[in-house]
Amino acid sequence: LINGQDDTKRPVILVIGAGAIGRGFLPWILDLGYHRLVFVDSNRDIISQMRERGSYISYRVRNNVLESHRVEVSEAYLPEDFDVSKFADATACFICVGPRSAAAAGKLMRGTQIPLVLAENDSGCVDIVKSVVGHNKVTFAVPDVITSNSAPDDLLLKDTLSVITESGVLFMETEIAGLHADYKALSHDELLHTQWVAKLYIHNTPHCIAAYLGSLVGARYLHQAMQRPRLDECVAGAMQEMNTVLKMNWEIPHSFLDWYAEKELSRFRCELLFDPISRVAREPLRKLELSGRLIGAAQICLAHGLRPKNILLGIVAALMYEKREDADTHLGFMRRALSQRDLNHYILGLRSGEALDLILCEHFDMLSRELNSIVNEEEAA
Amino acid sequence: VTDFKLASTLALRAVTEAGRGLMEQTDRTVIATKGAHRDVVTEADVEAQALILKILRQGQDFPIIAEEDPGAASLYPDDNQPRWFVDPLDGTVNYAHGLSLFSVSAGLCVGSAFAVGAVCLPALTELYFTQDDQISYLNGRPQKVAPALYEKSLIAVSFSGKRGDPEARKRQYQVFGALNDETRGCLRTGSAAINICYVSANRLQAALGYAAKLWDVAGALAVARCAGAELFVKPSQYGEGVDYIVGSPAVVAAVRARCSAKGAPIGHE
Numbered sequence: 001l002i003n004g005q006d007d008t009k010r011p012v013i014l015v016i017g018a019g020a021i022g023r024g025f026l027p028w029i030l031d032l033g034y035h036r037l038v039f040v041d042s043n044r045d046i047i048s049q050m051r052e053r054g055s056y057i058s059y060r061v062r063n064n065v066l067e068s069h070r071v072e073v074s075e076a077y078l079p080e081d082f083d084v085s086k087f088a089d090a091t092a093c094f095i096c097v098g099p100r101s102a103a104a105a106g107k108l109m110r111g112t113q114i115p116l117v118l119a120e121n122d123s124g125c126v127d128i129v130k131s132v133v134g135h136n137k138v139t140f141a142v143p144d145v146i147t148s149n150s151a152p153d154d155l156l157l158k159d160t161l162s163v164i165t166e167s168g169v170l171f172m173e174t175e176i177a178g179l180h181a182d183y184k185a186l187s188h189d190e191l192l193h194t195q196w197v198a199k200l201y202i203h204n205t206p207h208c209i210a211a212y213l214g215s216l217v218g219a220r221y222l223h224q225a226m227q228r229p230r231l232d233e234c235v236a237g238a239m240q241e242m243n244t245v246l247k248m249n250w251e252i253p254h255s256f257l258d259w260y261a262e263k264e265l266s267r268f269r270c271e272l273l274f275d276p277i278s279r280v281a282r283e284p285l286r287k288l289e290l291s292g293r294l295i296g297a298a299q300i301c302l303a304h305g306l307r308p309k310n311i312l313l314g315i316v317a318a319l320m321y322e323k324r325e326d327a328d329t330h331l332g333f334m335r336r337a338l339s340q341r342d343l344n345h346y347i348l349g350l351r352s353g354e355a356l357d358l359i360l361c362e363h364f365d366m367l368s369r370e371l372n373s374i375v376n377e378e379e380a381a
Numbered sequence: 382v383t384d385f386k387l388a389s390t391l392a393l394r395a396v397t398e399a400g401r402g403l404m405e406q407t408d409r410t411v412i413a414t415k416g417a418h419r420d421v422v423t424e425a426d427v428e429a430q431a432l433i434l435k436i437l438r439q440g441q442d443f444p445i446i447a448e449e450d451p452g453a454a455s456l457y458p459d460d461n462q463p464r465w466f467v468d469p470l471d472g473t474v475n476y477a478h479g480l481s482l483f484s485v486s487a488g489l490c491v492g493s494a495f496a497v498g499a500v501c502l503p504a505l506t507e508l509y510f511t512q513d514d515q516i517s518y519l520n521g522r523p524q525k526v527a528p529a530l531y532e533k534s535l536i537a538v539s540f541s542g543k544r545g546d547p548e549a550r551k552r553q554y555q556v557f558g559a560l561n562d563e564t565r566g567c568l569r570t571g572s573a574a575i576n577i578c579y580v581s582a583n584r585l586q587a588a589l590g591y592a593a594k595l596w597d598v599a600g601a602l603a604v605a606r607c608a609g610a611e612l613f614v615k616p617s618q619y620g621e622g623v624d625y626i627v628g629s630p631a632v633v634a635a636v637r638a639r640c641s642a643k644g645a646p647i648g649h650e
Contacts, residue, residue, distance in 0.1 A: 285521055330512050333386075334521055337393040346397065346501075346508040347521040 007074055010036040011178060014084075014093035014114070016105045018046050018076070020147040020279065021119050022096035024163035027058050027071040029170050031180035035091065036074035040082045040108060049161055050076035056161035059151065061272045066164070082108055090114050091178045094141075099125050100286065100327075106132035115176050117141050123196060139174040141183075142195045146207075146267045148221075148275040164273055171195045194252050198260045201246060201300075204293040206239040209314030210268050211280035212321050216375045222275040226268050228378045236265060237310035245301045245308075278326075284318045285328040290349045294318055295356065302355045312359065313374075316367045319343075340364050383463050383489075385497055385513040387440050392487040392499035392600065393510050395436040399429040399469055399485045400503030403476070410477070423477055429469035433487060437465050443489070448596045461492040466599035472572030481505050484574045488599025495612070498603030500574050509578040509604045517607035519582050526610040526628070527583050531635035534586035536560050536628075537568040537576035541592035545620050552645040553591050553619075559639050560589070577601035580628050581608035587628030587636050591645070592620035602627065613637060615648025624648055 013030055015022045018041035027037065041047055050056065050073040060067045092115045095105045099122040106129035109116060115137040118125050123140050130138045145168020155162045170183040173191050186195065207222075213234060214225025226232045243261050247254050267273070287294050294315050301308035322332035334347055340361050344350040350357040406425040430449045437445055447467035465487060470476060472483035481504035489497040499510040509519050517524050538557050544550055561567035568585075570576055576588035578601050590598065602625070606612055611633045614625040624647040626633045626640070640646050 330516070330518065330521070333390065333512055334393070337390040338397055339394075342397040342401070342508075345506060349506075349520070 007036055007072075010034065010074075012036055012038050012074070012087050012090040013179075014038050014040065014087055014090050014109075015096060016040045016093060016108060017096035017101075017120070018043070018050070019096060020149040020163060020165070021143055021145075022094065023056070023071075023161070024058055024147040024149065024165040025143055025145050025168060025170075026094055026096070026119070027069065028060055028165060028167070029182045031182075032072065034180040037071065038074055038087060038090075039076045040079055040105075041076070042079055044078060046161065047076045047078050053161075057155075057159045059155065059162060059164040060167055061164060061270060062167040064270075064272065066272055079104070079108055084109055084112050084114075088112055088114070092117055092176050094119050095129065096120055098283070098286075100283070103128050103132050105129075109133050113137065115139065115174075117172060117176070119143050119170070123192060139172055139176070140191065140196075141170055141172040142191060142199050144169045144171060144195065144199065144203075146270075146273060146275055148273050149279050150274060150276050152274045166267060166270070166273065193250065194256070197246065197250055197252065198257065200293060201242045201297055202239060202257065202260050203264050205242050205297040205311065205314070206235045206264065207268065208280055208287050208293055209238045209311065209317065210235045211277045212284070212314060212317035213371075213374070214277045215281050215321055215323075216317055216371065217378050219277055221273075222268055222277060222280060223271045223273065225277065228381075230374045230378055232269070234310050234313055234374065235268065238308070238314055239265065241301055241306060241308040241311055242297060245304050245306055248304050249300065278323065281318075281321055281323075282326055283328050284321045284326070284331055285347070288315070288318055288348055295348060295350075298356055302359075307359075312363075312367055313371055315360070316364065316371055320368070320371075383491060383496070384441060385489075385515075388463075388489045388497045389499070389511055389513050391437055391440045392489065392497055393508075395433040395467075395487050396485045396499045396501035396510075396600075397503075397508065398436065399433050400501035402429050402432060403470060403483070403485065404503045423470070423473060425476070426470045426473060429485060430467065433467050433469055433485070437467070437487065446596060448594065463489055463491045463496070465489055466596040468574065468594075468596040468600075471574045471597055472570070475571045480571070482570050482572050482575055484572050484578070486574045486596075486598075486600035488595075488601070488603050490595070490599055490603075493614075495599055495602040495606050495614075498600035498607075500578050500600045500604060502575060502578075507578075509581060509601070511603050511607045514603070515607060517581055517604050517609075519578075524581050524583070524608045526581060526605070526608050529586040529629035529632050531586075531632050532564060534564045534629075534632045535566055535568070535584070536564055536587045536589065536632070536636065537570055537579065537585050538588070539569065539573040539576055539590040539593060539597075541620050541622075543592075543620060545592065549619050549645065552643055555643045556589070556640050556645050559643060560636065563639070573597045574601040577605050577627050580610055581605045585628070587626060587632040589636055589640070589647075590623075590625050592617040592622050593625065594622040598623070598625065613647060618646075618648065 013035045018039045094117045097105045102125040117139050119141045126140050147165035151162040175185045213231045219225040298311045344357045443463045445465040468486045476483040484502045486500040496514040579585040611630040617624045
């Protein structure tokens with residue numbers, strides 16, 4: 001019994017991906033007095049702890065105060081043990097895995113008509129998942145929030161599954177019947193052309209730049225990177241570059257973009273979030289995709305006649321990111337083996353002679369020297 | 382001890398730099414033939430090979446067997462010595478005719494094991510390579526061969542540039558016909574290395590080759606091996622070099638059976 005009710009009779013919400021968004025953010029917006037949560041994740045440690053303890057603590061930063069909430073876990077599965085037919089009448093399934101794993105997550109839901117909500121960062125995944133599950137009830141969602149997939153050591157001592165999220169908003173394209181949750185339904189246009197664009201370029205671009213710069217100075221959490229004045233300046237500069245070009249290119253109210261940029265900077269600086277650099281900086285090749293948050297962002301700026309100095313520094317920092325445990329750890333191997341020209345051409349997908357290709361070929365050394373001087377300055381300070 | 386990290390770094394650098402040279406070459410005229418209309422050489426072959434050799438010699442002192450100057454080395458070594466096999470331009474006929482299906486490849490074999498490889502398709506902006514002797518990538522993204530069914534496969538075959546025994550050639554063409562009729566089709570791209578790389582990227586489900594020179598395929602076979610493809614490679618009974626089938630395991634088995642049934646088996650049976 002949970003809250004005096006038979007847990008098994010409550011409508012199920014499936015959550016595939018028990019990371020930052022799935023484990024940290026969603027429980028704060030779902031009505032857990034009404035729904036029960038069933039998690040699926042490939043991390044054996046997380047799943048076995050969820051099974052053993054049946055709950056964990058999620059923290060939320062609101063108005064600079066940390067609130068806590070014990071989240072009850074009804075059931076938890078590894079993907080190989082998960083049988084979706086047991087949950088055919090689930091209200092919804094939130095897929096909270098990165099774009100590289102979206103198709104695999106979709107496969108787990110084959111053979112059902114359960115509405116799916118893609119809450120992880122890439123609108124392009126909707127069509128991929130639709131083709132995998134064989135139905136069209138797949139909704140794109142934009143979580144306007146920063147959620148750490150971890151917590152500071154003192155909170156982890158109390159509960160190793162602890163995570164910290166902000167008080168954010170979930171924007172969804174479709175309303176889902178029977179879903180008791182605090183979310184905001186938006187039209188397709190508003191979701192993709194306002195919230196998604198703002199999220200991709202004003203949030204994601206500077207967010208990962210902060211992480212790559214932070215990694216160079218050995219910071220563990222994002223707010224520690226932002227405490228370095230030169231890094232903060234560079235991140236704010238990248239945000240300003242994106243803000244300027246979005247105002248030129250998109251019909252989004254300028255006041256909304258200014259508000260969004262200010263809000264994001266305070267999020268990055270928030271000392272209560274403990275957002276790990278390793279989470280934000282992971283898979284740099286994905287972040288360096290042609291239409292993504294770094295290369296794509298720089299291309300938009302260049303197309304509008306703006307040379308995005310800070311974003312360029314972010315690209316160079318991303319190319320230098322090398323962590324043994326990261327899925328894209330071979331980036332360092334490729335950078336050492338290939339000339340800049342061939343790296344641009346074969347790995348980043350740039351066309352020979354286009355503006356960004358020329359800038360990286362001609363100025364990579366200068367940009368890395370500038371980056372090194374920022375790092376040295378911060379280390380000396 | 383073979384330094385696979387250094388070898389894969391040099392292979393990658395060598396094929397991309399040579400690939401760039403091929404693209405910059407404006408004169409693609411055939412300057413020589415090697416005993417068959419299809420076995421041709423251009424100026425670009427010779428220049429690309431010189432560049433590759435220069436780069437590979439920056440590493441450990443292994444023998445280098447390259448298409449335009451193979452020396453007297455065995456084409457199917459049976460000792461455990463590391464050797465480079467280099468093809469500065471596979472698909473020279475395509476290249477000379479302005480088609481995009483040509484490649485540059487370098488592969489390090491340790492004895493008969495295909496350890497390290499890099500294959501560059503400069504006109505298609507594709508770069509297949511292994512990191513050390515472990516992981517296979519296409520343009521930096523890992524690739525893994527998926528299971529496949531013979532009937533739903535797309536296959537490619539390559540034949541030796543030299544005709545050899547006319548009867549054996551006839552039987553090989555019968556295999557080609559059978560594969561073409563029984564599957565989604567059988568291609569002949571003009572580059573054995575590209576066929577094998579396409580297997581590693583799951584574009585093709587198998588590649589079959591008769592009497593291939595090791596410089597044609599060594600780099601690509603290492604790439605395919607690291608992508609999890611099944612490799613069935615035997616000393617050729619039709620000429621110098623090797624016969625091979627590479628691909629998804631079930632498809633390799635089915636192709637092998639067709640080869641035997643048509644009297645053109647892979648290796649001695």
